[in-house]
Amino acid sequence: xxxxxxxxxxxxxxxxxxxxxxxxxLYCYSCDASQIRGMPDFVLRPASTxxxxxxxxxxxxxEIPVTPRGAGTGLAGGAVPVEGGIVLxxxxxxxxxxxxxxxxxxxxxxxxxxxxxxxxLEPYGFFFPPDPGSSAMCTLGGxxxxxxxxxxxxxYGTTRNYVLGLEIVLADGTVINTGSKTxxxxxxxxxxxxxxxxxxxxxxITKATLKVRAxxxxxxxLLASFDNPELAGKAVVKVLSSGIVPSACEILDRNIIEAINxxxxxxxxxxxxxxxxxxxxxxxxxxxxxxxxxKDVCSSLATxxxxxxxxxxxDEIWAARRxxxxxxxxLDPLRTRVYVGEDIGVPLKELPGMLHKVGEISKEFNLxxxxxxxxxxxxxxxxxxxxxxDETDWDKLNxxxxxxxxxxxxxxxxxxxxxxxxxxxxxxxxxxxxxxxDVMILIKNALxxxxxxxxxxxxx
Amino acid sequence: MNDSDMRxxxxxxxxxxxxxxxxxxxxxxxxxxxxxxxxxxxxxxxQGMEVDAGVFDSxxxxxxxxxxxxxxxxxxxxxxxxxxxxxxxxMQGKMTDAQKALRTEALEKGNTxxxxxxxxxxxxxxxxxxxxxxxxxxxxxxxxSYRYPxxxxxxxxxxKKFGVTALxxxxxxxxxxxxxxxDPSDLMLKNLExxxxxxxxxxxxxxxxxxxxxxxxxxxxLKVVHVTEFLADRLAExxxxxxxxxxxxxxxxxxxxxxxxxxxxxxxxxxVCSLEEMKxxxxxxxxxGAGGGxxxxxxxxxxxxxxxxxxxxxxxVDYLVTACPLCRTNLIRGGPRVEVLDIIDLLEMAMx
Numbered sequence: 001x002x003x004x005x006x007x008x009x010x011x012x013x014x015x016x017x018x019x020x021x022x023x024x025x026l027y028c029y030s031c032d033a034s035q036i037r038g039m040p041d042f043v044l045r046p047a048s049t050x051x052x053x054x055x056x057x058x059x060x061x062x063e064i065p066v067t068p069r070g071a072g073t074g075l076a077g078g079a080v081p082v083e084g085g086i087v088l089x090x091x092x093x094x095x096x097x098x099x100x101x102x103x104x105x106x107x108x109x110x111x112x113x114x115x116x117x118x119x120x121l122e123p124y125g126f127f128f129p130p131d132p133g134s135s136a137m138c139t140l141g142g143x144x145x146x147x148x149x150x151x152x153x154x155x156y157g158t159t160r161n162y163v164l165g166l167e168i169v170l171a172d173g174t175v176i177n178t179g180s181k182t183x184x185x186x187x188x189x190x191x192x193x194x195x196x197x198x199x200x201x202x203x204x205i206t207k208a209t210l211k212v213r214a215x216x217x218x219x220x221x222l223l224a225s226f227d228n229p230e231l232a233g234k235a236v237v238k239v240l241s242s243g244i245v246p247s248a249c250e251i252l253d254r255n256i257i258e259a260i261n262x263x264x265x266x267x268x269x270x271x272x273x274x275x276x277x278x279x280x281x282x283x284x285x286x287x288x289x290x291x292x293x294x295k296d297v298c299s300s301l302a303t304x305x306x307x308x309x310x311x312x313x314x315d316e317i318w319a320a321r322r323x324x325x326x327x328x329x330x331l332d333p334l335r336t337r338v339y340v341g342e343d344i345g346v347p348l349k350e351l352p353g354m355l356h357k358v359g360e361i362s363k364e365f366n367l368x369x370x371x372x373x374x375x376x377x378x379x380x381x382x383x384x385x386x387x388x389x390d391e392t393d394w395d396k397l398n399x400x401x402x403x404x405x406x407x408x409x410x411x412x413x414x415x416x417x418x419x420x421x422x423x424x425x426x427x428x429x430x431x432x433x434x435x436x437x438d439v440m441i442l443i444k445n446a447l448x449x450x451x452x453x454x455x456x457x458x459x460x
Numbered sequence: 461m462n463d464s465d466m467r468x469x470x471x472x473x474x475x476x477x478x479x480x481x482x483x484x485x486x487x488x489x490x491x492x493x494x495x496x497x498x499x500x501x502x503x504x505x506x507q508g509m510e511v512d513a514g515v516f517d518s519x520x521x522x523x524x525x526x527x528x529x530x531x532x533x534x535x536x537x538x539x540x541x542x543x544x545x546x547x548x549x550x551m552q553g554k555m556t557d558a559q560k561a562l563r564t565e566a567l568e569k570g571n572t573x574x575x576x577x578x579x580x581x582x583x584x585x586x587x588x589x590x591x592x593x594x595x596x597x598x599x600x601x602x603x604x605s606y607r608y609p610x611x612x613x614x615x616x617x618x619x620k621k622f623g624v625t626a627l628x629x630x631x632x633x634x635x636x637x638x639x640x641x642x643d644p645s646d647l648m649l650k651n652l653e654x655x656x657x658x659x660x661x662x663x664x665x666x667x668x669x670x671x672x673x674x675x676x677x678x679x680x681x682l683k684v685v686h687v688t689e690f691l692a693d694r695l696a697e698x699x700x701x702x703x704x705x706x707x708x709x710x711x712x713x714x715x716x717x718x719x720x721x722x723x724x725x726x727x728x729x730x731x732v733c734s735l736e737e738m739k740x741x742x743x744x745x746x747x748x749g750a751g752g753g754x755x756x757x758x759x760x761x762x763x764x765x766x767x768x769x770x771x772x773x774x775x776x777v778d779y780l781v782t783a784c785p786l787c788r789t790n791l792i793r794g795g796p797r798v799e800v801l802d803i804i805d806l807l808e809m810a811m812x
Contacts, residue, residue: 027504
């Protein structure tokens, strides 16, 4: 079909207001927060499952790539149309369809922003726990498609743990429902689990039923300072092994501490080689007990330990921590944070070793690498800032990232713990997954034989 | 594109924080209408992107409210980039009809409203009180002169007791042109000459747009204060009585977030009645939707933004108070549940 005919057909499905082919718009949808680029031919903002189904069917018949997108906050190019075609901006399908709180669940459209869902749940005393740094802007659809998580995953797990069921538009336009409204079901293969984290390569999420949790009565934050990241890593292993389950456990290295203090001077973090931010939530008693236990366990390794004095300080610390990934750009006017090689995960006991290794890689390439992240679940964000106009810097960055990725895999870790594979990390899938990747390809071919759904991603 | 704009664009990591706060994106929903999108479009132009209607709609829908800049974790300056790229395009003769109309009216008629009547008619019987020389001079502004003449006269009547004069042949301060890419140098020079003639060391204005232009684009040695700052410093001399009212306050972006004037208006309000803050306030205050040429160029969008802003008015207040005639105009358009007052109106109630 000619492009003009295709446009006409797409316009008939969504109406003129929900489709754009303007150069400015296409350019704006040609990237996310990663370094991956690809120009779409059309951007559509569907309003219903029916529209999505019709669009995908038409695209399948004409072998046009379809790339679903939430808020475009991804860090691996997952929402970038690397082979052109249609970008499906799902952000206007953003309704909460049902608040079924007696059953501890909600049904939502994929375009709703994580924080908006939590704002709606809060008055009823509930929350949706997975909370990435981008929670103020990322959509639930993107979070599910990437199986995202965030700072509280050490206690609450990842998005996968909260998806009870999905409505999915398959590559041929068929609409299916997976899962059930029960908290347990073993009926059939877990298709829900297959689609969670499939990054739009197997189907388009058009609805989701999610578990929610009761808000904890109390929260408390403890900042433990260490001489270096390795000692901090040891303390984390010790804390987790002693039976305490913090609701967050974040590492900040020297540069990250400075970045946070620069972004929000109110926070005033202590100067140290590394800080671990522990958060404990629960009842008043369990929080007090948890905080005391962490203090005890860390006392032999930490140089100082202090608790956030009140809710305001605690909220300020978390708000600054959420945005630190980008805030490191503030440390040097000529350097910008580049999200490459930023999301490794390693087994817990390998943490101190991996932190040491990151230090070595930083020295080898003469490139400052800042480390922060969800150390409680072995997830380290390695932040690199470069002068993006300097080719040599890019070369160093890519080499350092490659080494970080390969080191993580070699010690039983992963190249991406929560940000996703997209195009940015697709090349490592064979190395990390082995023959598992062949099975992924078989599944992909079975569900999307023409390869129209988010092509060029995940190594499939 | 200048180096610092390019650096600012390169600072943007496209994290999307601006998406979550941009009042325009909130209404429009397309990526090009977010600050992140505008940065990309500006970058595209620097790489040779053709300037068409889509480009204008992206760049010209920015109200320059600056909330994105306030919240940006990586320290980018989207407003500066947008204003500079608008200017760059205008210099190449590329602009919309709305931009052109604003410029023509301002340069030919001395105001952005297309008015041909005498600008200083607002003075009425106070014309006799306009001293040739004074330490302070009131800058009335286009809206103050033509849309709120009575308010401006009453403002002057309060101020003249403190030795404030007015300009005889004031013209537009230039702010609308600065925001929309045109060069207002002629207007600025004309105002400056008159200000200098009065011998005033300080200009007082009741408009946030005039305030930011006078403060940041006129010569640095010109001292500029907002009328709320001037009066807050003279609170004891105002003889204000208490009112049994509860009001809320809308921070004009170009007064508050862009120039840090948050406390003076609040101090004045609290001296006469109780103040209940809007849902978003001070540095994180949401825009009324009028600035940056958006009211002129995209009136429907501007109206939608205003509607969302007035939804933030607390339940049990008697008035919505603001300190800028442009905000006031647009907040009224948004159909608020309560009357919108200028802060001077409120003070006058307390003077009666």
